Amino acid sequence: MIDPITFSIIRHRLFRVVDEAVITLKNVSGSAITNEGHDLMVSLYRADGSLLMGGVGFLHHLTSAAEACKSIIRRFRGDIHEGDVFLLNDPYTAALHTSDVYLVAPIHFKKELVAWSACFVHVYDIGATNPGGFCPDAENIYTEGFSSPGLRLVEKGEVNRAIMDTFLNMVRSPDMVALDLNSMIACNNVARKRMRSLIEKYGIETVDETCKTLITQSGEKLRARLRELPDGQWQSRQYLSVKDEIARVELTMTKRNDTLVFDFTGSSEQSRHAINCTKWASLGGLFAPLFPLLCYDITWNEGVIKPITMIAPPGTIVNCNRPAPVSVATVGAIQSVNNAACITIGKMLSASEKYASEATAVWHANHFAVFLFGQNQHHKQAIGILTETFAGAGGARTWADGIEVGGEIPNPISRMANIETIEYTFPIRYLFRRRLKDSGGPGRYRGGVGMELSFVPHDAPDGGMHYVVSGKGAKFPMSDGLAGGYPGSPNAYIWIKNNESKTADGHSHPIRLDAMSGEKQAVDWGVFPLMGNDALYVRWNGGGGYGDPLLRPDEEVCRDVEHGLVSPEFAENVYGVAIDDKTGRLDKKLTDKKRTDLLARRKRKNGGGHAAVTNP
8 A cells, every 4th residue: 555645756757748748749749739729638547448647738639549559559569668659630539630640659568568658739730631630521421631559769879860851741731741740759759758757766666555555536516526427418409500401419417326337329410521530539529528527626637537428429419430521520429529528528517516616607619620731921832821810719517607718628828829820820910819808608607719810912922821710609509607697609600802901981990891892702611711811710619607697797797898899789689788879878678678578488489488597
């Protein structure tokens, strides 16, 4: 039995191993999506590939990387050496989509395999039909870029140049992709070195016993928490819209004693579009919100995974059959799995007096994956995603509003790059980037607002660039609210053709969509040009609200209007709060009437049923 002080020291050292590896990954990488957007993950695994220490970044990958380790163990059994590094990015083996490349490395001590380290980044390019790897028009996985179920990239400490050169020969901007791969190799080298140092100091038996105890402890803590929560079933549904197709992700979550079952039966059949995801991606998708919502004070490892069961029928959008296209999975079905799991967990927590304060409406339910590509002002090929997609918006809690532009639950360290970084990388100029009024889901507690932005080509050698947009949520709001709270607004993508550099009133640099001249075309799926005076406008969803909007105190609605988060029209029509046009102050008499009228309207819509406002 290990003593508690030594256990605590080794546990913290394991955290530090992961932290140092993350720092290495970010410092070596030259991609803004990695070192500024934090589209990454680093974790430690046991010798059998089971999760030992989940790291930061996109949490979908903690369980998928575990399967990647196990797949490599099966594929290379008896042929795994000290200093090896393996590459895997096949979605039907373990990865989320081909652009998310896993490098997994065995850690040996005195020639015995004792652990694994694993990391991923969204590589700069993967050789797919479209630059950056997102292929909205892909009909199957064969056009979505290089894909491997596992190969040995580094053998006994030496890079296999033939494999590396072959990989780089298949991608655009091989220098940047090489930097991505080298950053992950360096990351795994640091993890290996730090783990060996830990074992040398405390001994393999002591470290191994700590790891076993840590996993057992996490499992016991989660099961104890589940036993404190009420038994029951909770459901949620997400809609995804692509061109003329509407797909559904259906979830029924059942909690019994100390177990949870996530059942996606009823979800749509797999799509002909690239929004599908594999079963490993769905498993990671449901754990991404579960880790922070139910295990915020528990180490994320195999012990947390064991009480959870997933049912995902084969041939559906959440467990597609090869060769269905999946390149848009991370912002498609996977994110809808995130959202559905978040809302069912939130409903369960809301039903518990002890844990109600931990419940949250959905955060940033709809990533907008806009990839720019073309020749930049430095006469180099430039490919990259708008990192604003990681900026997010916080869902409302049972006790507070959501956080404005507050990130997202599945990635606790996500953030967007500075405008200067994007303008240096691409030949574009931002017209504006700001918080989006009326985007937060209304409720007693309001969802955090999202943002809006617009930019034009600037100093582009080819007269502009092209962009890939994979917006599958422009028709339906996806940031669900809780306990009567409304959802956040849906995304929108507007291509302004032949936009003039001046507004109708003669001012340069238009700062509002309605002030831009030129033909406005909604776009949400495919590849489009951005040339000459064209502009691209993007807005993204706010978080879901919590509780009935008519319960929100008048003064809080007035404060939102004053701070530019809610418009006077929205305040009146949704919250029933009237603000005098001349004074800008609350009109109490009219507000009382408005709220009475809204209640009466509800009653009529419900066929004369109960429409009283009660505390959620």
